Amino acid sequence: MGIPESFDEHARLMFDLQALAFQADITRVFTFLIGREQTAQSFPEIGVPDPHHAMSHHQLDAERLEKYAMINTYEVSLLAGFLEKLQATPDGDGTLLDQSMILYGGGISDGDQHSHLDLPLILAGGGAGTLKGGRHLKYAGETPMTNLLVSMLDKAGVPIDELGDSTGRLPMATLSGV
Secondary structure, three states: OOOOOOHHHHHHHHHHHHHHHHHOOOOOOOOOOOOOOOOOOOEHHHOEOOOHHHHHOOOOOHHHHHHHHHHHHHHHHHHHHHHHHHHOOEEOOEEHHHHOOEEEEOOOOEOOOOEOOOOOEEEEOOHHHOOOOOOOOOOOOOOOHHHHHHHHHHHOOOOOOOOOOOOOOOOHHHHOOO
């Protein structure tokens, strides 16, 4: 057997394993790198035979931007399937998604500029009642992502004062309404 040859099959399998690990209470924490920033992974199954990394350096070329958007849309659709699976799995008074905090995003917001500012992130799940969804929040420019991680750790019952380049916590009144 081994690793599936199809990226799609491999990614879905990894998401399925993570859902099973949560359901079986084997772990409460996981990380999943769906693709390295410098990957040469192509996506012929969605009509993008070009490497992901090359498309992220689009230089505002319309064709590359379209392909880059297709890749990002596809990868987010994989996440959506995972979140749907968690939402459909009963756990306690709700679902696995209700009990979870799932952070999705990347380390670069603009591949052309190699910018690490204004990262597009998704925080999904109910955090065992500590989070409420359905909102889009924008924080002040240059707010370190690690401020979100510190705040998430608080919500998970692991209070810490700092992490990496954090400058504090995100305002609790705002985060509690996420």
